[in-house]
Amino acid sequence: MPRMLTYTNLVKNMLDDKNIEVYLGEEIEKSEECGKYKAVYHTGSIDEFFGYKFGVLPYRSLEFKYYSFEMEYFQSNSVVNYPCNYDFTRIHEFKYYLGEKSPKTSVVFEYPHPFQIGYNGRYYPIQTEENLSLYNKYLCEARKLENLCFLGRLGDYKYYDMDKAIERALNIQMPL
Numbered sequence: 428m429p430r431m432l433t434y435t436n437l438v439k440n441m442l443d444d445k446n447i448e449v450y451l452g453e454e455i456e457k458s459e460e461c462g463k464y465k466a467v468y469h470t471g472s473i474d475e476f477f478g479y480k481f482g483v484l485p486y487r488s489l490e491f492k493y494y495s496f497e498m499e500y501f502q503s504n505s506v507v508n509y510p511c512n513y514d515f516t517r518i519h520e521f522k523y524y525l526g527e528k529s530p531k532t533s534v535v536f537e538y539p540h541p542f543q544i545g546y547n548g549r550y551y552p553i554q555t556e557e558n559l560s561l562y563n564k565y566l567c568e569a570r571k572l573e574n575l576c577f578l579g580r581l582g583d584y585k586y587y588d589m590d591k592a593i594e595r596a597l598n599i600q601m602p603l
Contacts, residue, residue: 470579473565481564486542486549552584
């Protein structure tokens with residue numbers, strides 16, 4: 428059986444490289460602190476990093492509701508999207524991911540919610556002209572710091588599928 432490369436293996440192999448030093452538990456709360464490092468790759472929210480000095484970037488968040496049912500399957504696939512007809516947008520059925528066999532099943536319903544600081548998580552950037560203009564103000568601040576790079580949905584204020592997020596990270600060119 429061929430060895431499957433998972434995201435976990437991919438990250439582990441990168442972190443095990445002799446040319447990479449990893450610092451855990453280090454809070455980079457101020458842009459001045461980035462100067463202590465050769466390079467900082469920040470995947471947190473760009474607006475939070477700069478103390479929301481220009482305002483909060485809007486996101487759509489999610490609420491998850493979990494259910495178990497006394498039935499072999501609830502739906503025909505691991506994920507089914509419901510973009511228009513219901514107040515939820517997606518249902519995940521976990522047993523499909525591992526090929527489990529059971530007379531019961533568990534699912535999670537995803538419900539859209541606006542993002543609120545300190546209450547829920549940021550999932551999907553709301554990319555309007557106004558919001559992108561606000562993001563660009565933060566991006567201008569970030570470009571003033573040569574060794575700092577923002578990545579991912581929160582850093583780039585852009586929706587990414589996992590393959591594109593990894594591709595973006597691998598293509599970063601920072602002076603070191």
